[in-house]
Amino acid sequence: MIASSLVCRRAPVVAVCLVLIAESPLPAQNRELPESVRLALVRYAAIESLAVTWTQTAEATPLGRKKVAADVLDKIVSNGSFVQQLAFRNGRIYVRRETQEGSSWPPRTEEIAFDRELFYAAQNLFYVSDLRNREPKDWPYLHKWLPRNDGPEASYFRDDYFRASGVRLPTRIKELLLSWHPQAELLALLAEGGQIEAIGSASLDGHSLFRVQASSLVPKPNLGMRNEQGTREKPLYRYDFYFDPEYGYAIRRLEVRDEAGRLLTRSDCTGFEQLSGWSVWLPRLCRVAVHTWAGVQEERKSIFNIFASPLYIKNIRVNAFDVKLWPDDRFQLKPTMPGVYVNDASFPEIKGMDGVFYQVPADPQRLNEVIAVRRALYQGWRGADKRSRPLRALFLVLNGMGLVSLAVYVIVRQYKARGQHVVLQGTRETREEGE
């Protein structure tokens, strides 16, 4: 009964996706994707709700330690080790990341959510313009803001596991605002204008695999490489997908290369598990070897060369898959604990990312009152700009009058002094004549 209702509920979604894909005119391709593979990959789009919790670690290779500046590498390793949960349902998305204690950082928790109307970001540590002291204060902080006030390219959701397993989730704001669903990376590439360059079979660790080589035609700013002249250019990427027919064409290996064919990353996934209720298999373990590093912030200390061996390895181990439908309010972050600092830019009058600042009072009954007071202050501050216009004009006029008065004063003073000089000279001449 339950199974049949589940199938009934999901069947239209699958059908819609199939129709959508079937109707999407793909660009000219060298090879056609076999229908069986396409149908298997389309099933990702039908996943209505999923939460994956994984543990991720990063370790530098001897080559990485030799080639990457120590502080940059330290940042990669410490930022790359955490426990993360990513959940999505019906256009909503939620991420929770718990980072273990590092050499210079206490354990921290960060949450980011989007409920189709607002973005939420929360963290357990909050800096009050005090970063220089490197002493994070243990004050929870929540930020809420409207998507229209953020940049369309802004991206806050980290989806390493899904990338490694060949599943594309929207992460940029402009993508999240559209009606979206998870997609197989290959189909997403083709929908964006990518091309299949070759199709064949391959064998990996005794598994017979279906191999698809494709190339992207869209720039990926986050992976921007530099050419020999050092200028940033729009890159073209070549992808090598190794699908395992035994597990519903799940990805066992995914390689990303640059235009020249040099390997940038290689993901190897194992331990496939079928999602309960879906004909979709996802890996339990992924190992991502990264052969290059080109962070924008660290340009000065980074390297832009690509190495034959990896610089560091990301290991991803899934702790749990959860296909239950999450309620809507799990995609909203609410300040409940007294003392939480809130930067609430969810009000319609707010024009930017920063909005009304307040702290959740000890008495929850007073929360609305606190918000009302702070909101009135914010509106007063915004209104000050309008009120300042006549004052500005007045002071500019007064300035002009002051300058003119000063000029007149100086001229009159000089004129008087000259007149006095003439009178004195005249008196002296008269006196001389008299003598």
Place this chain on the structure above:
Amino acid sequence: MMAWWSKPLSLGLLIYIWTSGIVILGASFGHQFVTPPRAASAPNFYEKFSAYDGGWYKWIAVSGYHYDPGQQSSTAFFPLFPLLGAVLMRLTGLGPTWALLLVSHVCLAAAFVLAAVYLHGRRPPPDRTALSFTLLALGVMPATFFFRMTYSESTFLLLILLFLLGIQRNWPLPTIALIAGLASACRPVGVGLLLPLLLYIWRRSPDRRAFLLRAALFAPLACWGLLAYAAFLYLQFGDPLVFAKTQVHWGRTAPSLTTKMLALLSYQPIWEIFLWQPPANWSVFAWEQVNPVYFAISVVLIFVGAWQGRLNAYEIALAAMLLLIPYLTRAYEMNMASSARFTAVVFPVYLIIGEYLARLPPAVSAVTLGLSTFFLGAFSALFASGYPIF
């Protein structure tokens, strides 16, 4: 016969000790009795003297400079003060806060003595009352509590006074230019000493050609500190201007130069903050409101003092530069934040205050100084307890 306590050394030191005692007592009161606005970050009393920018200097003294184009960086803070602190740390084994506090206080004590010496040498010589009132004003004006914190203001004040004394006593040009150069390594407004220096060169030059020649020689020397810091930044971070570039992370960004200039010409940064809140919320203890008022009063005092001929040309030029540089460069972006602190080093302001206090009825002068002392203590307490006083 001059009483022992009215000699420059003893008078300067006495006033330094008494007035600094008020700041320390105020900070102690704040530490013990004033409820902090948020969870206390520094449990030790002495750490309360290194809040806000004081934390940056501490950081530089311990770890040197860092620059990250994406966030506030320590390169915004000039090197002389933290360098002195770092040297003291290595020589004595003191912690960064104590070392920087020691530098601040030694410089401040020396500044008081130099101020007394400078006042004795002014022409016409001030009477004893005006002299004492000037030193008292230097000690108890509310924003002078920063001189006792781990801030570079007291070091800069000492260099300003040394510079003025050099001019007063006709010291050789290279010596005065070197002092100005050292000041330019202490605070960005140190370049403001160029104008009085050029005036000094002009007055000591027999003709225009000699002036141009000397100016070309000594003006760069008077910026040696800034140039050396820029060279260091170039070697360290590949860009000599990162001390200025990192400023974008403090305060707002002007939408255009025209907007900024119109705002500055209409004094918008000074009055704008009072429009943000209804008059019922204005407060004499709200430092963000004190900042523009403090600045405006100082400008008026300098203007009136210059008009009435109470300041000489060097003092006027120095005051004009020390007030104009921060106003033109940062007032719009920072909504006048820190302008009271920037104004605290404008020594000619204290000359005018001292003269006016000496002319007022003694009771009025006493109450005025008493009020100022109260605010000095109150702001020290608020600063120590973590309120945003900067």
